[in-house]
Amino acid sequence: MSYVKPERGVNSFTCPHCGVLARQYHKSSPEELNGNYSYRQEHIVCITKCNACEYIALWHFNTLVYPQIGLAPQPNPDLPDDVKQDYLEAASISNLSPKGAAALLRLAIQKLCIHLGGNGENINQDIGLLVQNGLPPKIQKSLDIVRVVGNNAVHPGQIDADNPEIVGALFTLINIISETMISVPNQIDNLYGDLPAGALAAIERRDGE
Numbered sequence: 001m002s003y004v005k006p007e008r009g010v011n012s013f014t015c016p017h018c019g020v021l022a023r024q025y026h027k028s029s030p031e032e033l034n035g036n037y038s039y040r041q042e043h044i045v046c047i048t049k050c051n052a053c054e055y056i057a058l059w060h061f062n063t064l065v066y067p068q069i070g071l072a073p074q075p076n077p078d079l080p081d082d083v084k085q086d087y088l089e090a091a092s093i094s095n096l097s098p099k100g101a102a103a104l105l106r107l108a109i110q111k112l113c114i115h116l117g118g119n120g121e122n123i124n125q126d127i128g129l130l131v132q133n134g135l136p137p138k139i140q141k142s143l144d145i146v147r148v149v150g151n152n153a154v155h156p157g158q159i160d161a162d163n164p165e166i167v168g169a170l171f172t173l174i175n176i177i178s179e180t181m182i183s184v185p186n187q188i189d190n191l192y193g194d195l196p197a198g199a200l201a202a203i204e205r206r207d208g209e
Helices: 081-093 099-116 123-132 135-143 144-149 162-195 195-207
Strands: 012-014 021-029 045-050 056-060 063-066
Touching: 012 099, 045 099, 081 162, 099 123, 099 162, 135 162
Parallel strands: none
Antiparallel strands: 012 021, 021 045, 045 056, 056 063
């Protein structure tokens, strides 16, 4: 999944509307907001228009204020609905409250672990189970971020979860886990199911030897 974070002044980035990495056209207003749009980096308000879907995004200085999904990548379509709901809610507040977004994303990972066979009670054990079931160990190392953020993300002053980089990593990790543990197996099953009957029979005979 190729993702380029939206940034003002960058010619191409992943559109926060359609999720496509596409050319973005920038227009901005002067300080007096008189409707005479051009593009200058220092202008207060900027509009970017996606070449793929032709939807616009609205910026205040360098902050993306519309759409509300903010700078998060689009969720993997194969995410379970309850996990996707938490993901999108976290995306909608990630600019305003990184700490709140981090707490929601940790909850989303716990729910995803349950869908993948965990019990949802101990995230460390659930992550270990995911590795046993095929999640690459390198992703397990990245999931240490989840343990750093932890439940303390909702207790101000105990752990600093206001770092947008941590929040961005959690969005990416959820998509990587679901891609590895849900999307890829589904794609393999679909490819296997599309094989001719003779090829499937030959595979079964080979496996039975």
